[in-house]
Amino acid sequence: VVEMVEALESTDAGFAGTVPELARALGGCSTPGCRAVLGEPPRVPPAPPTLTRGQWLLFTQLLRHDAAAPERGAVLAPDGSTVTLGPLFAGVEVGLKRAAGWPTPTSEPPVDPLYAVTVAEALGTSFLLARGADGNRTTLGPGGCWDDVDNPQNYTLLGPPSPIPDAVANGAMDGVLLGAQLAREPIPLADLLRGYYGTGNGTEMGRPPSSYRRRDFGALTGAGKLEEEVAAMLRVLRVLPPTQELLEDVGPEEVVAIACQAAREFTEVYVECPAIVPRCMWGARPYRGTPKPLTLPLGSVYIHHTFIPSVPCRTFPACARAMRAMQRFHQDTRRWDDIGYSFVVGSDGYLYQGRGWHWVGAHTKGYNSKGYGVGYVGDFSATLPDPDTIALVRDGLLPCAVRTGRLHHNYTLHGHRQLGHTDCPGNSLFQEIETWRGFE
Incomplete structure (x- = not known):
């Protein structure tokens, strides 16, 4: 054009x-x-x-x-x-x-x-x-x-x-x-x-x-x-x-x-509300089997980093590639039904639909039906996502989820490490989310 x-x-x-x-x-x-x-x-x-x-x-x-x-x-x-x-x-x-x-x-x-x-x-x-x-x-x-x-x-x-x-x-x-x-x-x-x-x-x-x-x-x-x-x-x-x-x-x-x-x-x-890239746009494979529906509104949000890919994705093609790679790993190596996260956060200004608002994920063992798993693309052990990328979830996705009835207004927010044996979501990102509304 x-x-x-x-x-x-x-x-x-x-x-x-x-x-x-x-x-x-x-x-x-x-x-x-x-x-x-x-x-x-x-x-x-x-x-x-x-x-x-x-x-x-x-x-x-x-x-x-x-x-x-x-x-x-x-x-x-x-x-x-x-x-x-x-x-x-x-x-x-x-x-x-x-x-x-x-x-x-x-x-x-x-x-x-x-x-x-x-x-x-x-x-x-x-x-x-x-x-x-x-x-x-x-x-x-x-x-x-x-x-x-x-x-x-x-x-x-x-x-x-x-x-x-x-x-x-x-x-x-x-x-x-x-x-x-x-x-x-x-x-x-x-x-x-x-x-x-x-x-x-x-x-x-x-x-x-x-x-x-x-x-x-x-x-x-x-x-x-x-x-x-x-x-x-x-x-x-x-x-x-x-x-x-x-x-x-x-x-x-x-x-x-x-x-x-x-x-x-x-x-x-x-x-x-932030824009969410649908599965068909990043080239998702079909879910294997039948997804289990979530019962809304949920009470929690669990923040992750992907660790691998370790580099934040800054363009649509790079983020779509990262989504396909994670889904392949989760389905073929981990033998899960689908990519584990509910949503994935690119550093390109967009959220990417994983299992989305309505399907139970595979992100936080023992808690998958209780909350949404939100994964930042990258390794945030020593560095932070860009301020705009942090704001995309903190000031965009979470208030939007409350307003639209998908998340309780008094939701709790956790880092993955609080609920399992892992360093996820990395030291830097974990210190950041400790300042967010709902963190416990």
Whole structure:
């Protein structure tokens, strides 16, 4: 995608507008709200001479909006996250227009165009459609899986679709962040995308800015801003002919209630909880036999280090390799049914699903059904994980598990060494977790 953007930005691309305007011409932001904010899409130009026929075909396919299949148009980013391009380019277009002195379009009530075209319309519409559906309609998610992470062709959702699958949420958050960045400091789009998503080789610390999207979106958006923008967008949709009917029996108080619920749930799922890479994305083998279900909420968490691999993994490919190696060792050498940990912590900004929230693990002998086993990739006998990697569990996973009813609010936290003959999780990491909430 970055190569195509670079080719389109070159002077002989044969298209007068910006790349995001081309994306909108192809259908990347064609909803009623998007048209109200950014105007009618430009006409689709002929194929640009700087793209091959195959590249142009791919670009048009990625941006063709299909309300019935919102996951289409998704791409796999180097950090292992999946991103839908429509809301990303819409946010970038607003940022470029603002940098060029664009007079903000007037609407009643006023909306922030950056949020309107990326997240507010989709979020408001999703929760509006779920109203009166007796909880039978999915409002957020799900995640999905690529057929081959080395050569991704087909992306399949892991459950019933909503208007905001995870890939759309990622694209929307990235659109807000990159749009805001461009409004302050316009740079060529290919350079911006390369800097934000990385190249797959890892930056100095291994983590591209995209792996911080949840934290950065939360910091930029702040409490109340998302709710305010969803409510404003619903009021705009009320007067637009294509969406009037959807809102004709929704009173002002209900608009506020829908916006409040939508913003709260989006924030809980995509800002306050950390992203967890599903088994299919790291290439897990199947569980051997039948998993035993856990009885939730659990009362404990057990912290481990993997020891082997001894080096922290700092990129998605390295962490996925580490997961496969540990699962092979646990299944083939230890003769366990599966990888032992409930979750594994990479130093790439992501948690990796082992046995997950619902299956009994094989991490802390005698205690596997009582708590979650969380393993940090690396040997932390003499060194600590990065501060961000520590925070991923302490400030992310654990509060999220309590909020979502998977962990008791008065849970206890232990290092593996307290419950068995082992040095795990290493002296340095053990001293660190002694300061965490719930440690006993």
